[in-house]
Amino acid sequence: MSDRHQGAPSTAGWDPVIVAFASHYCAYAAADLAGVLRLQCSPNVRVIRMPCTGKVESIYIVRAFEKGADGVIVAGCLEGGCHHVEGNLRARRRVERVQALLGEIGIESERLGMYDLSSAQGTRFAEIVNEMNDRVAKLGPSPLRVARQRVEPRVVAVAATKGDPP
Amino acid sequence: MIVAERKPVSEIRDLIAPHDRVLFLGCGTCVTVCMAGGAREVSLMAAVVRMAAELGGRTGLVIEEATVERQCEILFLDPIAEQAAGYDAICSFGCGAGVQHVAARLPQTPVHPGLDTQFLGVLEGDGVWAERCAGCGSCRLAEFSGLCPIARCAKRLLNGPCGGSQVGRCEIDPALPCAWQLIYERARAVGALDRLQGVAEVQEWGKALDGGPRRVVRGDQSIADLRR
Numbered sequence: 410m411s412d413r414h415q416g417a418p419s420t421a422g423w424d425p426v427i428v429a430f431a432s433h434y435c436a437y438a439a440a441d442l443a444g445v446l447r448l449q450c451s452p453n454v455r456v457i458r459m460p461c462t463g464k465v466e467s468i469y470i471v472r473a474f475e476k477g478a479d480g481v482i483v484a485g486c487l488e489g490g491c492h493h494v495e496g497n498l499r500a501r502r503r504v505e506r507v508q509a510l511l512g513e514i515g516i517e518s519e520r521l522g523m524y525d526l527s528s529a530q531g532t533r534f535a536e537i538v539n540e541m542n543d544r545v546a547k548l549g550p551s552p553l554r555v556a557r558q559r560v561e562p563r564v565v566a567v568a569a570t571k572g573d574p575p
Numbered sequence: 576m577i578v579a580e581r582k583p584v585s586e587i588r589d590l591i592a593p594h595d596r597v598l599f600l601g602c603g604t605c606v607t608v609c610m611a612g613g614a615r616e617v618s619l620m621a622a623v624v625r626m627a628a629e630l631g632g633r634t635g636l637v638i639e640e641a642t643v644e645r646q647c648e649i650l651f652l653d654p655i656a657e658q659a660a661g662y663d664a665i666c667s668f669g670c671g672a673g674v675q676h677v678a679a680r681l682p683q684t685p686v687h688p689g690l691d692t693q694f695l696g697v698l699e700g701d702g703v704w705a706e707r708c709a710g711c712g713s714c715r716l717a718e719f720s721g722l723c724p725i726a727r728c729a730k731r732l733l734n735g736p737c738g739g740s741q742v743g744r745c746e747i748d749p750a751l752p753c754a755w756q757l758i759y760e761r762a763r764a765v766g767a768l769d770r771l772q773g774v775a776e777v778q779e780w781g782k783a784l785d786g787g788p789r790r791v792v793r794g795d796q797s798i799a800d801l802r803r
Binding site for chain 2: 472516557559
């Protein structure tokens, strides 16, 4: 554990906030199926439907962390099965770049994950969500959340941002 | 295009450490297409540097973003000059020329570089930019069938190749093609091998940066002296 975590505020009662960018044609449909199948999914995952993971700009992921997410999932179609041909491959590269950027500033890169699944894999979607939830629970709150709590214990996740990405 | 790379986040964070309100200023031309300092990159870096500052215990830092068409033309900087009073400093994500032009337009505002400017180059493949021109001020491309030994030969040999050319590769890096191999192959392909028969004359380095900072003047572009 890094120095930043030492003396950190108690994490009792903390539930990880996880944002999932899910592609419309595969991962989002899989999430839908997981719901229809009544599969147990961690409730602390906010799913954002994207037309394709190729639409997930690096700034969307970074902004999620800046606004207080403890973990981010980018979930697209199976490689070779992207509805927009190569959007998920572009997303994979962006995820790798953002992982490096997060590492550069001291946020664990494992908090961000790229996953591929088909629309028929509702079970896999539930697994991914639970896997990320467990991983983030083990890592603890985002270092950014910890830093903010140290400054202002009541403020959990507030980011001053201006404008939307281009 | 002018090719640049972003500085490490920690370096930018430290550069702006003395300031509370900083404008991250992108440039919409060369550095946008080499994915280093356009609106997208500026937006990303602003968010990452804000987070880095917070993680370091910094509070109250405001970073806002703007991008102009070209930082190297003063007219495009006028809107920024109007806003500049609202910031303690500017971090320019233009090339070195852009940074200096922003500073010249804003004599009272600290201006820091967000990029490391690299070279004049081309997009060689997806995500790969390569140097092609050294801006030497005295172009010799015609002599070398359109390939520049000054920019592309590690030794800048005008009479190459050297003994380090191995199977078409440069001895300093096997990934680097030998510029002189390329010159020979192209000269052969375009029927200009005879141009390589003679000895190339020495370069006039006085026209390069070695001769001091350069300036290009086009008299027909100014009517200032004709105005009454």
